[in-house]
Amino acid sequence: MSFIQKLEAIAIDTYEQIINRELMAWKKKILRKSGTFERMSKTAQNKMNTFIPKKVHGVITESVRNLVEAVLKGSKFVSKERDVSCLNLQQKDQWVKETIVTYRKTAVIEGAGTGAGGILLGLADFPLLLSIKMKLLFEIAGLYGFDAKKYEERLFILHIFQLAFSGEEKRRETLDIIEHWNETEHTRELDWQEFQQEYRDQIDFVKMFQLVPGIGAAVGAYANHQLLEQLGETAMNGYRLRILSEKE
Template sequence: MVYEQIAWEELTRWKRKLRKNQSMTSRFTKKWQNKFNGMVPEKFHTVVTTSIKNMVQATIYGTEVTSKHKPLQALTLKEQEEQAKALIEKYKKTAAIEGAGTGFGGILLGMADFPLLLSIKMKFLHDMASVYGFDVRDYRERLFLLLIFQLTFSSDDKKQMMLNRLENWEIERLELPAEDEYVSHIDWKEFQLSYRDYIDIPKMLQLIPGFGAIVGATVNYHFLDLLGETAMNGYRMRVLKELN
């Protein structure tokens, strides 16, 4: 149980970090970002909103689910996390290459980066679920992927609420309605605003031809790194509860 103890300590530190009060830098960035949003072309926001809505619907209805997402069985937590870390490195490189390619082309290709990056992120989360032994053919497990996504890319003031939901997921999942009923109550605007606000500033820099290639590669790499950390700790939380 040595590895499990190390994982538990890392999980505790991660949760403590998320629960810290909003920093002065975060508050300043948010204020600047609110002004910045008014300068962003409406077409840019439309692409983000449409991409996110399509991504959420595809995730809930399982259009991304294939036979290769069957859960892996009989792995220890250490073995699961070795595979998880390899996945994170693989997808960080994939996202960086995609970001560099679209960032090099300026505003048109820069906008195309949104649906492509979302697709990479969700494919990554599906693969992570399989590594930890969870079956994404169950729509509730696909909702857990969306919760990980939201926690990763939500503002500081919403992270604690998302983290609380993650910690109490085993209770929440038992109370979930049928798929169609759940979809009908999604607040699309709120969902896309949280994500858009998180990525606006770095992604707008990606629209600058040439320079955008450097930004795109760096930002996408960073986003997958953050998503990987959240996914690992989210599943780590559930596996450790089962072991206790």
């Protein structure tokens, strides 16, 4: 091994040590118990949900059902193939971060536009945002070298989504599945009704303000920025867990 190769190997080892520390901090955040303020916010959210029109709930439910079906069937979100076999984890991470920024900007523009258009366009934001989120996840899977044409990989993508947008108990359960993904067979079907309920419970309270005239554009832009940031962080760390687990 040449001197340059030794330096590169040291750099890779150092970067992976940094990633392991980041993963520990991220998992601690995922697994922490809800504080008093969060529990109060959840109670307020549940109360607010009773005032949300059935039409809104219906739009979200149907959008999520269609999304799960499209992902499991396969072809709709599969991105173009990229050869990333020559890239190390640090290089993949950088490409993924740049991709998250691009999709986040798209979501912000879309959220501001639909939020400014009143209740009908505000409702249209739900399926549009879901599509943006899922395209991002498929893109990230490819950049980390996983083939989303495979059913198992598409199922993993849905678990990443669920980890990003679920309540405390479901987050713990889903993180455990992701951490041990390489050790088990994945034949169990996803419960899309539970999937959509968890998603609705996590985003309803914020996104409802997007339907309010006068503030919808600002709320839509901010909410979409935060939601894409949250999803991107979850996806990056989910795939990092798999990659480092495979190396071990």
